[in-house]
Amino acid sequence: MAISLFRLIAILSRKEMKMDINRVLSSVIIGIVIFLGAAGSVQASDMNYSVQANIPANQLDKTKTYFDLRMKPREKETISLTLKNKSGEVATILVEPNRATTNRNGVINYAASNEKRDNSLEVDFEQLISSKKEVKLAPNEEKKVDFTLQMPKRPFSGMVLGGFYVHKKEANTTRAGAKEVQVKNDFSYVIGVKLTESDEPVVPDLRLNEVKPGLENYRTMVSANIQNTSATIVSNLHIEAEVFRQGEEKAIHHVKRDNQAMAPNSNYDFIIPWDKAKLASGKYLLKLKADDGAGHKWDFRKGLLIREKDRALNEEALLLPKERHSVLKSSLIVGGLFVGMISILTFFVIRSRKKSES
The missing domain is CATH 2.60.40.10 (Immunoglobulins)
Structure with missing residues (x-):
């Protein structure tokens, strides 16, 4: 579709609502037109x-x-x-x-x-x-x-x-x-x-690399890059992460994940949701623990700095505290239009197929 549903909602949730609902409605209508033009050629791939x-x-x-x-x-x-x-x-x-x-x-x-x-x-x-x-x-x-x-x-x-x-x-x-x-x-x-080339066992080695703020599906979060530097699969990983404000003992964000797996010599960004809160500038501490099904354990600590410029990510984020009411309203409007568009598309596809069969 010309513009994604996530993107439409994100537009509506930005600070001061810079883009009004009329432009969003226009975008959805354009999407309906595009889909209606495609109604005669909707297909589903199969496993033939x-x-x-x-x-x-x-x-x-x-x-x-x-x-x-x-x-x-x-x-x-x-x-x-x-x-x-x-x-x-x-x-x-x-x-x-x-x-x-x-x-x-x-x-x-x-x-x-x-x-x-x-x-x-x-x-x-x-x-x-x-x-x-x-x-x-x-x-x-x-x-x-x-x-x-x-x-x-x-x-x-x-x-x-x-x-x-x-x-x-x-x-x-x-x-x-x-x-x-x-x-x-x-x-x-x-x-x-x-x-x-041999049966020689390789001991898994995990490392914690960059920790930084960002957005995941327009939600505020912090990503911690975890790297497997060994030439072996690490499976049945249990990972637990906590984020603290520097100098404080109570965690402000916490996440657990089970059944993670890593390919040999690879890395990925482990996501720590910011719980629908704004990214506030300051110094933080990440504590991350991991263990696998083979008895290997890792315990990492790394500092995190959220700069003033990182707060710009809040402009793109969804469901921040002061914006929840307007976002909910906008989400319902756009969601309703999206469902309507799919219903219209389905009607035209069924009608087209019936004409073809007759």
Whole structure:
């Protein structure tokens, strides 16, 4: 949609309500027009294709459906996936090899990431594997897709973790020379790849990096960057964080999270909500504790400085104390318009389909 619901609410909640409700209504109406123009081309992607890893002889655990390979330095190997198109139409499938990262929810991610490569990562899966492929499948066709693995010359400890992110390529269709907007779900498969050269255990090492104020979904918060500098997965992480004003003993913000996981040699921003309060300039102390399911424990303390310029984030934030009434009212208005827009869109889609069937 031309302008997101979060963005509309954020506009309404800014200090002194700089943009009035009439402009918001106009934006929503424009959104309705755009969606009505797209009513004839609303589609839902389906899983009419399948992906399977072809497990090679050097697989450590042959019960796994992902690659768990024991490799040697300098070794070169071809691994493959089998793609099958189960539909009666031509399908184009994208297969993208990616290094494993950790997303903001504390979940290991195998999709392409915009995050920079972690500075502790020495052996990068993306540099060991051949590049992504675009595979065209005829109706009901099955095809094997090969990738080449080239191990580095120097041996390494621990693991290299990556995966194949597989999804269907959706081409934008046109009718009578005019572009159509398509509304669809994007389903995907992930086939993991774990590479090891020995059974030598690696002790996980977590570090606390930058702590800074910011916004998450237009809510005030502080982010604490946690880094796993070891070549091993850290799983079943329990993290507890407390923020104190400097010199005080009572925590002003507190958060706990369970079942966090981190990919080898990766980092992510652990979010500490500011509990719908404004970011007030001053000095603070963060105390962060973490432990995993294997008995490893970490205890961090780090100072946080919120500067005068950081208070500008309050201008963009939602649900701050003095603005709650106006934001609630504006949210209800915009939310109602959004529901109305979806209802109108659904009506036109159903009517269009009935005309097509008749």
